[in-house]
Amino acid sequence: MQQPRNLSSDVLAGKRLGKGVSSFDPIDSLGSLKYKCMIATDFHTDDTSCQKSPDGPYSHQANELHGASETKKETTRNTDEEDSSGKSVRGSYDKSAITNDGDFKIRAQLDEADDLLEEGFYIEARYMFDSILRKHPQSPLATVGLAAAFNKLAHKKKSPVLLDKSIEMFKQLLTVPDVPDELMITAGSKLAELQAFRGRAVEALKFLPTLADKYPENVKIPRRLGDAYASAGWTQDAKRIFQKILKDHPCDGFAMVHLGQQYVQENEWAKAVPLLKAGIGSDEEGTQQALFYSSLGFGLHRLGRNDEAQKVFRRGTDLGLFPSVYQHSFSNVRGLTGRPWWTPVQTGYQEYLEVGIVAEMVTRWFDITIQRSLVTHNRMVLYKGQGYKVSETGVFLEHKRHKPHSQRISNMAKLLEKHWRVIRDEGLAQLHSKHNMFKHTVDSYLIKNGDWKQLILYGSGSIDENVCAKVPETCELIRRMPHALTCLHCQVAFSVMYPGTELWRHTGPTNCRLTAILGLDVDEGAKLQVVNETRTMTEGKIIIFDDSFEHAAWYDGKSLRLVFIVDFWHPELSESMRRHLSST
Known part of the structure; x- marks a missing residue:
């Protein structure tokens, strides 16, 4: 019953929020696209604007880049209006906030490479960004562009090696001079996210505190910092970060679910459930994860609210977060046979696990009944949901079912x-x-x-x-x-x-x-x-x-x-x- 690696499983604190949570039906608001603040008493009310959750972990990691601060992809290239210093064109350039003077001079090449990346020509974009870096080794945008290209390729090819190359390129940006603030914020947050994703949260702690101090108004950085502290097991630091986020931004759904998850690990279910409800109900980026739905469902179960718990599990299944209404795991491979009980014959490992053929006859009716029930209650999850990375986000890795290799295994029984x-x-x-x-x-x-x-x-x-x-x-x-x-x-x-x-x-x-x-x-x-x-x-x-x-x-x-x-x-x-x- 081993828990997954690298989850923020032992961090939680902050002011008790039980009194301040308004009474609402979280099930009705789950999946709502409208942001709704749920806490009004213990903290001042703030209208926090947050992005929606992306479709999957690798798309989440890749899509924020290129173009930090979500600039338009098409750029203005009207050189006829440019004076000798280039100031008039620079003022209308829609990537100006993330472009330093050196990059502005080579913006046509950078934009061409960026267009290749956005159009899905990842290999071509990679080589073009690499070519730019050979001529301009201190170009911040080319460095980030190459990192983004590696990240896109990692998603496409399902390659941890390419993902590591993406991480190394983002790290290289930290050594490049004259990086615009907005680009550093976005790229630094992305680097921390990828490092945590690869189980290297401690590495993110080397630079995130500095970014947080330098850019105190940007909530994404303390979010990443809190998550990195939690993943590394630095409990007290994580508590301090998440508590401060909710003090400054009481409707921050990301902080709510992460704090709620830590209360789960501490068996503080009465505290965890309101936070998980409100955080999931916010529909903010990072809140629509199978881990949080699973924790909320089991939390409601422990509090004796079984009907609500089943609604949460069914909602998670309908969203494609769980394999079925009976399975609430959050790191899954799609297409595998799912049955509660197995016999050695069914596993194909009977030569390892021989306990008798009669057991298969005894359980056959039950297995068939369960499978029919799964199909009846869970039609859309059999085909809905794309992605490939097994992680706590709860997306599925597509996989063609493989015939068990019973003949290649021996003597485990x-x-x-x-x-x-x-x-x-x-x-x-x-x-x-x-x-x-x-x-x-x-x-x-x-x-x-x-x-x-x-x-x-x-x-x-x-x-x-x-x-x-x-x-x-x-x-x-x-x-x-x-x-x-x-x-x-x-x-x-x-x-x-x-x-x-x-x-x-x-x-x-x-x-x-x-x-x-x-x-x-x-x-x-x-x-x-x-x-x-x-x-x-x-x-x-x-x-x-x-x-x-x-x-x-x-x-x-x-x-x-x-x-x-x-x-x-x-x-x-x-x-x-x-x-x-x-x-x-």
């Missing part, structure tokens, strides 16, 4: 079910040791009652060698599980619950993986519910489910409950798609 006692004994030995390494994780906010800890052997793309030194035989087994260890979004862990423990209903972050749970030390009180079906965990046996569907777990037994959890790639993902997902 024996590694898990045949050797379950070896895994159990090492897990129990570590659990009962004086210096055991079981810990509460970032998922601890999911605990409704009781206590739940994990011992993570593999996560975020690497094996924890310190843990492996404590459970060496188990680690030797998992090293032979390529469909888990090549998955950057997967986790392998021991999981322990104590009697009376219950987890809130929740979803995992992505539909690109499945989860296998091997019972180690369990009794009939160990339950897992996915959608509306509940199953009991059994010692030495595996159950498989898709954690992008709503699920909950609880334990009513007499002793502890110990299981072994292995996430692995969704079997319909091709090798090339897996490599792509692991590089982002």
Whole structure:
């Protein structure tokens, strides 16, 4: 139940807003194009003008550029009216605010390259901007133009390498002299956004504070700064930034949803829900994300407002943010089979996960029923929504379903079910040791009652060698599980619950993986519910489910409950798609 990387998950503060939030039905205003200020008591009312959310993460990253401050794309080139200094033409030049004197002299070349970029000739634009830079290496607009071209190509080719080149070009702008203020503000904000997108939020903190001090009136910079602090885990600094934004701009939807999300992580649901409602209802740029809809829905559920929660989930599904009304994950690959429960035969990994063919017969009716329900309630999401990047924005990566490679995988069943006692004994030995390494994780906010800890052997793309030194035989087994260890979004862990423990209903972050749970030390009180079906965990046996569907777990037994959890790639993902997902 690993959470996605690089989310602002542990930052939140600011003045309590509960009293100041007016009573309104957020569901009625979700998706409204009309901006509406929702807070009037604790902060002064401001009419904050914000841009609408773009269609997807890469379009969001690319479209603000070229032409900071959203200038017209067509430029005035009437040289007949130009005097010897060029001042009269400069005054009518619609990119004047982002053009220094040197760039103004070569504006015809820059405009031609910019036109290529706007018309979709990204490769040609790249080479033209590069050619300009060879002759004019300190041209701010050519530097930004080349960065924008790399960004457009990254979107088109689905290339993290090109995205990194875009980042490097934006960074180069920081060393260029005589950059117009408006261009520096837009490009600096874009650089911070791309760095956070690539999991490098700390790098953005090297220059964003300076920009924020230099341009205190521009709200985009503190937004980026707060998000960078949050992503880097600098909690107190992020709190200070978001609190100040809402003090100066009480209707800022971006700050609302981000503060609300941090209250979610702190289990402050009564504070989180009003902020998330108002922020989403503003329809401002950056607020229409699956993460925020998911948090709002589950927040309403925790507050006992289940009907409102279902409206939020259905609204998110209709907008194309979720794969289905039952799946509230926010990093998704479109086109994959979605079912709550899986058998080893269905995964194509039966040679790894053999638990018996009978289970498929038992679940077949339920699976068919769920699939029909998904189609009935969710027709448009089956084809609506473009994009490719798996990220917290909730857009989908288009993917042609790949036939599972069952013949290319072997022996995982024996590694898990045949050797379950070896895994159990090492897990129990570590659990009962004086210096055991079981810990509460970032998922601890999911605990409704009781206590739940994990011992993570593999996560975020690497094996924890310190843990492996404590459970060496188990680690030797998992090293032979390529469909888990090549998955950057997967986790392998021991999981322990104590009697009376219950987890809130929740979803995992992505539909690109499945989860296998091997019972180690369990009794009939160990339950897992996915959608509306509940199953009991059994010692030495595996159950498989898709954690992008709503699920909950609880334990009513007499002793502890110990299981072994292995996430692995969704079997319909091709090798090339897996490599792509692991590089982002």
